[in-house]
Amino acid sequence: MESSLYVHIPFCIKKCLYCDFVSFPGREDMHRRYVAALLSEMALRGGKTLRTVYIGGGTPTCLEPGLLHRVLEGVDRCFDTSNCIEKTIEANPGTLSVGILETLKEGGINRLSIGLQSWHPEELKTLGRTHDRQTFVQSYKQARKLGFDNINIDLIFGIPGQTLQSWRKTLEAAADLAPEHISCYSLKIEEGTPFHSMIAGGALEEPDTDLDRDMYHYAVEYLEGRGYERYEISNFARKGRECVHNMVYWENRPYIGIGTAAHSHREGMRMWNTPDLHRYCTLLDSGKLPVEGSEVISPETGMFETIFLRLRTRRGINFREFEQEFGTDIRKLYSEQIERLKKDGLIEMGQEGFWLTPRGIDLSNSVFVQFFIN
Numbered sequence: 001m002e003s004s005l006y007v008h009i010p011f012c013i014k015k016c017l018y019c020d021f022v023s024f025p026g027r028e029d030m031h032r033r034y035v036a037a038l039l040s041e042m043a044l045r046g047g048k049t050l051r052t053v054y055i056g057g058g059t060p061t062c063l064e065p066g067l068l069h070r071v072l073e074g075v076d077r078c079f080d081t082s083n084c085i086e087k088t089i090e091a092n093p094g095t096l097s098v099g100i101l102e103t104l105k106e107g108g109i110n111r112l113s114i115g116l117q118s119w120h121p122e123e124l125k126t127l128g129r130t131h132d133r134q135t136f137v138q139s140y141k142q143a144r145k146l147g148f149d150n151i152n153i154d155l156i157f158g159i160p161g162q163t164l165q166s167w168r169k170t171l172e173a174a175a176d177l178a179p180e181h182i183s184c185y186s187l188k189i190e191e192g193t194p195f196h197s198m199i200a201g202g203a204l205e206e207p208d209t210d211l212d213r214d215m216y217h218y219a220v221e222y223l224e225g226r227g228y229e230r231y232e233i234s235n236f237a238r239k240g241r242e243c244v245h246n247m248v249y250w251e252n253r254p255y256i257g258i259g260t261a262a263h264s265h266r267e268g269m270r271m272w273n274t275p276d277l278h279r280y281c282t283l284l285d286s287g288k289l290p291v292e293g294s295e296v297i298s299p300e301t302g303m304f305e306t307i308f309l310r311l312r313t314r315r316g317i318n319f320r321e322f323e324q325e326f327g328t329d330i331r332k333l334y335s336e337q338i339e340r341l342k343k344d345g346l347i348e349m350g351q352e353g354f355w356l357t358p359r360g361i362d363l364s365n366s367v368f369v370q371f372f373i374n
């Protein structure tokens with residue numbers, strides 16, 4: 001059976017102030033050792049046929065070209081990628097040199113996801129990002145010149161100090177570049193980040209939730225007007241350019257995760273690797289898998305996770321697929337909840353399934369919880 005592979009590269013040039021991903025800034029001393037460990041993990045866990053590959057981070061493109069080449073070549077050597085339809089890498093402007101872009105192209109990368117986040121220097125500074133928009137545009141154009149024809153631009157809204165007007169300009173600038181895909185994420189203030197302490201100490205204003213919703217609604221309307229369909233709560237694509245790899249997560253299908261803190265999901269099990277960089281390398285040096293924990297996903301949990309993940313997508317829940325996978329008709333199992341959600345205008349029913357309405361998206365957590373308490 002075909003699978004999907006996620007490879008985590010946990011290095012960044014500098015830590016952004018809102019970031020709670022497993023990423024280590026300024027650890028160039030560990031790049032080589034980490035790549036060697038990554039290749040050992042691939043060798044131990046390889047063999048599967050891959051449909052999609054996603055190299056994320058961190059900032060994968062902060063590795064030097066020679067190391068990136070080894071990672072890409074390792075994926076092809078340890079797995080069967082002959083029928084792989086999508087190979088994505090996350091990149092940050094400023095790390096996309098011609099040398100890196102050529103390495104990615106040679107290594108079969110056919111989709112780039114570049115973090116612009118904002119068009120405005122003061123917002124980039126607030127976020128603690130290292131790039132400016134000129135560098136972004138330069139990287140983007142260089143990538144186009146080298147033949148990358150499937151590019152995502154990542155944007156963030158709800159940035160402290162951001163206005164609806166500045167968000168409009170960011171969206172317009174991104175759409176004017178005509179990427180195939182645009183992701184718009186609402187900024188979340190995560191515990192343990194500098195943003196969290198700055199807000200707690202009054203040094204930064206807490207994002208306004210009404211403004212956050214206004215920004216989201218504007219993005220949906222604007223991007224749909226520019227030919228980008230919202231196929232997941234935060235993701236917009238030109239027809240046929242949806243991210244196949246991310247759809248695997250949103251449909252709650254199996255995948256393999258390699259690297260520090262990476263999660264894997266298969267056959268009713270979830271496993272995760274250690275987030276500790278040294279431990280990860282040391283375990284693999286001695287030929288051991290760097291797995292830190294695992295859990296069996298009960299059928300009830302599996303069903304709940306499938307519902308809330310699929311409801312993130314425009315397609316929503318398909319009755320027939322759900323019955324095939326769980327052996328039960330969701331309309332009977334959750335008849336009361338479905339009736340209530342329909343009456344409250346939070347979901348819309350079609351012939352083949354149901355999905356969130358715009359109001360349901362705004363109140364998505366209260367929709368998801370309905371399926372949990374059953």
Ligand code: SF4
Nearest residue numbers: 012015016019023058
């Ligand atoms: S570039 Fe991405 S992963 Fe790295 S610190 Fe910034 S937000 Fe985190």
